[in-house]
Amino acid sequence: MNASADEPLLLTPGPLTTSRAVKEAMLRDWGSRDQAFIGMNRAVLDQLAALAGGSGMVAVPMQGSGSFAVEAMLGTFLPPYGRLLVCVNGAYGSRMVDMVRRHGRSVTVLEQPEDQPTDVAALDRMLAADPAITHVAVVQCETTSGILNPVEDVARTVAARGRSLLIDAMSAFGALPLDAGAVPFDAMAASSNKCLEGVPGMGFVVAREQALAACAGQAPALCLDLQAQHEAMVKTGQWRFTPPTHVVAALAQALAQHRAEGGVAGRGARYRENCRILVEGMRALGFATLLDDAVQAPIIVTFRMPDAPGFSFERFYEALRQRGYAIYPGKLTVAPSFRVGCIGALGAEQMRAAVAAIGEVAAEMGLARPAAA
Template identity: 60%
Template sequence: MSDKTSAVATSPSGDPWLLTPGPLTTSVTTKEAMLHDFGSRDKKFIEINRRVRSSLLNIINGQDDFVCVPLQGSGTFSVEAMLGTLVPRDGKLLILVNGAYGHRMAKICKYYNRANEIMEYPEDQPVSISDLDAKLNEDKDITHVAVIHCETTSGVLNPIAGVAEIVEKHGRSLLIDSMSAFGALPVDSTKIRYDAVAASSNKCLEGVPGMGFVLIRRSALEKAEGNAPSLVLDLYDQWVQMEKTDQWRFTPPTHCIVAFDQAIREFEEEGGVDGRGGRYASNCKILVDGMRALGFQTLLPDHLQAPIIVTFHKPTDPKFDFQDFYDRLAERGYLIYPGKLTVADSFRVGCIGRMGNDDIRDALVVIKETLNEMGVTNCASAAA
């Protein structure tokens, strides 16, 4: 690779910009919150934990009917806990799949020996509400339906409000994986009927990795005692313990939680879902417009694109090599994501994290310079 003559871009803390779906770039103040140690049974930490749980319920307008159960680990820990705790041993889960994370739910069900069936769609298409309606009408054994809010395999946005309407019509229970959308796209429990939504600290709420959480309808969780096949992933038991003592059953990720508390405070100061989602939507438009101006094609049409991560077709120009492209951008301070599709050769660029419009514009300048260095003159793809 050729030598780089221009400066390396860094975030305010001197780190590379993470143009990914998480972990992602966090604020300096969120990082600084982790510089202090807390005892897990200390009153101050207990109050922080209580505040985080309450704040998360506020995001869905769920204080009256829902409870927040946090859990150590990545977001997948919480998704697995949600399925294991809320789908009973004699239940049957219908999984709406249009990417890797729906397939991961099916894999969890196989480990837990939970009856399940998938309805699968191409990675560049949303799930079908009409198909769901017909399926629930036909199969009375289905007790629960699971859907991914934003499938980061492609960046496609699924119609969770429409899915919820059909599930409610048939009297079944809806479980939502909103991992990559929570905090940026609405999941208002007073407008969308569901029994649980899972998310994590290190996505659109801009905290650091280390914990997930499930917001669960209290009446659904109260019926879930004894369902979980795992001790550490038993959300019912975790909830009972927290309600009694305000403490975690096992050692909590204290530094992650205090950072999350700070990140949520900054989320609220930005205007909540409307403010955070608005910034991401603006980032997404600037990114898509800029990349199209360079000749790239997006996988998704604009009406299906969530403002979280954008999938671009790889150019057919023989001088474009993704690993070379990735490495050159990394040397300049920008980390992107490889593709994860079966339907197209692609790569992904995130719109989320502590980045503003000017940061996206700066990234586009570096992408253009990098293409010039590589000698890439045609960014069109075979899909064009």
């Protein structure tokens, strides 16, 4: 897979560079009520549930991006009388707060800087002090910074306090472990692209079937009602509304490739190697990472913007784009930054080439070893 300005490699947290086989899976049409599609859809959902621990878990699909699945999860699982505590250390935690407020339901926030993981001790104190909190939501990998939150410790704390946990696993599912047999949670949301390396257009929630059944009638939106969606799937095998058939077909192929690579362990190992090459190469060029290595997830890396008169992010971005690499601007409030992803259908060869291209651009801008802010 070669980089080009016409079709750049996507060094982002999604949409991602996908394999040719995944693209080709979308070249035929499927009837949504046809038994062939229903069977493929069922197999995809069973595989997603198995990736999250399997026993007692069900996968419920949702049209749209991952945020649609997150909003469906929050609306379905949080009852009108409930109160949600959201652990916020980036834009995606903040988005969950906004979602719940728009639903007209009670929410409280444990907020921390974007470069710090969730404070589990502070979470425990808040749960002890407020018995009205019924649910907790946390982002496993917050792509605002690339930080890995201690979801296992959060889960144990929430369970010990007798509350329910909801997880945004969007940027981690499929590459970082999240086993419902070891980590107690009621539901987690993820997406057809990201670490599964399918294409955008389908979110999904993997939930404990018993917990989902108790949510009947709670969702504040017709289309985002996961319990109703699952009930329809059980009865008919079909989505309630028109499914993204081509996206499901691409995901079926992507899951086959995921299994062939060694599942979560194999996919995670490739991403960790991508991340190592990226971080070591960028540091050698003089770029500074935002996060300590101990909390850096191998998904996307945030680099501090160089504090040098010759540096312009717009010029930097465009020069890389012309060389066939697309990166992300920063979303931080704590520091000027940009982000480079480690995921997608990319390996060590592509990551080394990307670092070399960044070195060329830095040299052209007079920043052979740029001084980071």
